[in-house]
Amino acid sequence: MLVVSNSIAAQGIITGRVLDEHMQPIHFANVVLLNHIDSTFIQGTITQDDGSFTIRTEQHTGILKVSSIGYAIIFMDVQQGDMGNIRMHPEIQTLGTVIVKGYRPQFKMGSDGMIINVQHSLLKQAGTADDILSQLPLITGNNGNFTVFGKGRPLIYINNRKIYNTQELSQLKSSDIKEVTIITNPGVQYGSSAQSVILIKTIKQEGEGLSLSSYSFANISRKFSAVETIDFKYKHNQFELFSNFRIHSLHNKQYFEFEQTMQGNHFIRETGRDTIFNNGDKQVRGQLGLNYNIGKDHSFGIAYSITKSLHDVVNSTSAIDISLDNTSEELLRMKNYHTSYHSPDHEIDAYYMGKIGKLDINFNNTYIRNRLVQNDSKEENSNTSGARVIDVDNITINKMLASKVIFTYPIMKGKLSFGSEYTDAQSKGTNTNAQQIFSNTDTKIKEQNLASFAEYILPLSNFQVRAGLRYEHVVSDYYSKGVWQQESSRRYSEWFPNFSLSWNKNKWQAQLSYSTKTSRPSYRSLSSWMQYDNRYEYQGGNPLLQPAKIRTLELTATKSWIMFMIGYKNTKNQVAYVMHPYEDDIFIKTYDNIDRIQSLYASLTASPKFGFYQPMYEVRVSKQFLDDEAYGKEQSLNHPLLFIRMNNRFLIQSDFTVSVNFSYTSQYASTVSIYKAGGALDVSVYKSFFKNKLICYFWGRDLLQTQKRRYTMYGINSAFTTRQDMDTRSFSIGIRYNFNTTRSKFKGTGTGNEEKTRLQ
Numbered sequence: 096m097l098v099v100s101n102s103i104a105a106q107g108i109i110t111g112r113v114l115d116e117h118m119q120p121i122h123f124a125n126v127v128l129l130n131h132i133d134s135t136f137i138q139g140t141i142t143q144d145d146g147s148f149t150i151r152t153e154q155h156t157g158i159l160k161v162s163s164i165g166y167a168i169i170f171m172d173v174q175q176g177d178m179g180n181i182r183m184h185p186e187i188q189t190l191g192t193v194i195v196k197g198y199r200p201q202f203k204m205g206s207d208g209m210i211i212n213v214q215h216s217l218l219k220q221a222g223t224a225d226d227i228l229s230q231l232p233l234i235t236g237n238n239g240n241f242t243v244f245g246k247g248r249p250l251i252y253i254n255n256r257k258i259y260n261t262q263e264l265s266q267l268k269s270s271d272i273k274e275v276t277i278i279t280n281p282g283v284q285y286g287s288s289a290q291s292v293i294l295i296k297t298i299k300q301e302g303e304g305l306s307l308s309s310y311s312f313a314n315i316s317r318k319f320s321a322v323e324t325i326d327f328k329y330k331h332n333q334f335e336l337f338s339n340f341r342i343h344s345l346h347n348k349q350y351f352e353f354e355q356t357m358q359g360n361h362f363i364r365e366t367g368r369d370t371i372f373n374n375g376d377k378q379v380r381g382q383l384g385l386n387y388n389i390g391k392d393h394s395f396g397i398a399y400s401i402t403k404s405l406h407d408v409v410n411s412t413s414a415i416d417i418s419l420d421n422t423s424e425e426l427l428r429m430k431n432y433h434t435s436y437h438s439p440d441h442e443i444d445a446y447y448m449g450k451i452g453k454l455d456i457n458f459n460n461t462y463i464r465n466r467l468v469q470n471d472s473k474e475e476n477s478n479t480s481g482a483r484v485i486d487v488d489n490i491t492i493n494k495m496l497a498s499k500v501i502f503t504y505p506i507m508k509g510k511l512s513f514g515s516e517y518t519d520a521q522s523k524g525t526n527t528n529a530q531q532i533f534s535n536t537d538t539k540i541k542e543q544n545l546a547s548f549a550e551y552i553l554p555l556s557n558f559q560v561r562a563g564l565r566y567e568h569v570v571s572d573y574y575s576k577g578v579w580q581q582e583s584s585r586r587y588s589e590w591f592p593n594f595s596l597s598w599n600k601n602k603w604q605a606q607l608s609y610s611t612k613t614s615r616p617s618y619r620s621l622s623s624w625m626q627y628d629n630r631y632e633y634q635g636g637n638p639l640l641q642p643a644k645i646r647t648l649e650l651t652a653t654k655s656w657i658m659f660m661i662g663y664k665n666t667k668n669q670v671a672y673v674m675h676p677y678e679d680d681i682f683i684k685t686y687d688n689i690d691r692i693q694s695l696y697a698s699l700t701a702s703p704k705f706g707f708y709q710p711m712y713e714v715r716v717s718k719q720f721l722d723d724e725a726y727g728k729e730q731s732l733n734h735p736l737l738f739i740r741m742n743n744r745f746l747i748q749s750d751f752t753v754s755v756n757f758s759y760t761s762q763y764a765s766t767v768s769i770y771k772a773g774g775a776l777d778v779s780v781y782k783s784f785f786k787n788k789l790i791c792y793f794w795g796r797d798l799l800q801t802q803k804r805r806y807t808m809y810g811i812n813s814a815f816t817t818r819q820d821m822d823t824r825s826f827s828i829g830i831r832y833n834f835n836t837t838r839s840k841f842k843g844t845g846t847g848n849e850e851k852t853r854l855q
Contacts, residue, residue: 280647287546308834323342558597788834
């Protein structure tokens with residue numbers, strides 16, 4: 096079916112807007128202008144995020160072909176002007192006497208990356224944004240801690256706003272999410288360190304007045320944990336005021352077994368067992384913000400967030416047997432009391448989005464300040480050396496101010512984006528040991544990053560070319576006890592190219608991409624902090640770390656509900672957590688640069704629909720190539736990874752779904768460690784009542800207790816093997832109540848996003 100408004104003459108331009116059957120925009124739909132006489136190709140484009148398109152042509156009339164996977168193709172006579180709203184409907188096929196209604200596929204290649212449709216799948220009943228991400232292809236993790244296959248930790252955006260506190264993911268309802276885009280080759284506007292980006296886009300909610308949504312969550316493992324969140328929103332005309340509040344109290348109990356060998360002046364072997372109690376991570380978080388639209392072309396907003404720890408205590412006990420030169424030396428019994436306290440963490444985000452003629456403007460500012468106080472007290476009892484107490488206090492204060500502006504302007508058949516970003520960050524840390532076992536430190540890192548970037552996107556029939564270039568000038572100054580340290584200070588001036596070629600025809604879509612990125616060490620790993628583990632082992636930072644340089648070549652292809660990806664990555668100066676001699680018989684676990692690591696990776700995902708059964712099957716394989724004789728020596732660190740996941744979703748009724756999910760990970764090598772095989776079996780149930788005003792969730796995670804963490808880390812003249820029971824088997828229930836709910840209009844993207852990650 097087709098809905099077309101009255102045409103408005105516009106010399107040389109054909110415009111319009113493509114919508115689905117629910118009047119929601121369809122972006123990345125193909126719009127092609129054909130010759131009236133012989134249907135030959137004249138010009139083509141794809142729709143933007145709001146469904147709009149523009150075709151510039153000298154032809155006064157022609158045939159417009161509009162297509163999008165899962166929808167019936169539309170042909171219509173056009174002339175120069177505004178075609179208004181073009182409404183598409185799902186494709187319907189007849190097989191004998193059976194009518195099969197097409198559906199929009201779950202996977203689709205966009206101009207940035209792979210788009211996963213949430214509203215047209217059972218993912219919308221997953222619970223929260225956090226629950227959705229844990230079930231998506233290429234993504235691994237939960238509770239806000241996610242990684243993208245082959246690309247590490249991603250930047251995450253909600254409606255173009257970068258989230259700094261991942262607790263927001265558990266506050267966003269899955270039913271409010273329209274789609275999720277996984278970008279494995281982020282453009283230059285995302286920064287030189289962004290190897291992957293996740294964009295979460297919510298559905299457009301109508302209605303005004305006051306809305307309320309509350310969510311209560313309880314989890315039982317070896318301990319009991321609870322989370323409570325409340326969202327308020329008030330909308331009137333072009334004005335919106337929003338706020339949310341969250342409080343959590345998290346508890347767990349973990350068991351670790353380990354064996355460690357170290358060749359210093361003596362051959363040392365440690366075997367032991369740790370019992371770790373998280374006696375309470377209690378935290379509150381609040382956010383208050385507003386948005387205002389000035390007509391259709393201008394909007395601005397501001398949001399303030401505050402986070403405060405009420406109580407964060409971790410207690411542990413350890414029993415360690417130590418032998419020197421294969422002769423029993425001593426027995427250590429240790430008690431550790433660790434407290435972590437955040438004074439209020441503050442974040443302010445402000446944005447302006449506007450349009451002047453054909454020029455789009457996106458301006459963002461971010462300010463962050465946080466302070467973390469950690470106290471570590473150990474009671475060490477030895478059968479040979481007696482008892483002693485070791486106290487270590489660490490205080491870290493981080494500040495950041497950042498601004499970014501992006502301009503977008505159509506040039507010829509394509510679109511040019513250009514802009515600049517400035518970040519001023521500071522991290523100050525003190526590390527104090529009362530017993531003077533190691534030296535006290537007082538360090539400060541001041542870093543300024545000035546970047547400029549440009550990117551051009553050009554559609555060419557069934558192809559689209561995207562090319563971008565980013566330049567960064569970084570000044571990083573390192574101070575120890577107020578004195579500037581030349582060896583640890585840095586100056587960088589670097590170029591970062593980015594390129595992709597996309598192809599789209601019928602149900603096939605593909606993208607070939609290349610990028611150069613960097614990975615700068617976190618401020619904590621660059622500081623001189625020290626931690627006492629026992630008389631033979633310390634942990635600490637490394638001020639001499641160098642940033643890594645990463646080059647990636649990747650090919651991604653999709654067809655309907657199948658997605659395939661293969662890639663190659665070359666990393667110079669990879670930052671890794673390693674172990675090496677410190678002095679005499681003492682070893683230290685710290686961060687170091689590995690000269691070069693190469694890796695190959697591939698994945699295959701299928702997500703079909705079989706009536707009430709809507710599964711997702713995924714297979715991943717990867718292999719690193721590390722040739723560094725300092726680590727592992729006779730042990731190969733090139734073991735490949737095989738990951739298999741089967742998510743089985745069953746639609747019992749429209750308001751009742753059940754999921755049974757299984758995953759398996761083989762033994763594999765990552766940097767200087769070899770991880771043992773493991774897996775997990777999870778179940779979840781969704782049931783809604785009273786037209787989705789009341790929703791209940793149930794989860795059972797790692798039911799067979801097979802998600803253990805077992806690995807061996809190979810260091811210089813050392814090896815550390817551990818078997819960790821992370822308290823992963825748990826049973827949870829969640830209850831959500833909705834009243835007149837609407838989604839926030841906040842459009843800020845945040846800025847300084849790379850520095851936010853490094854400040855954590």
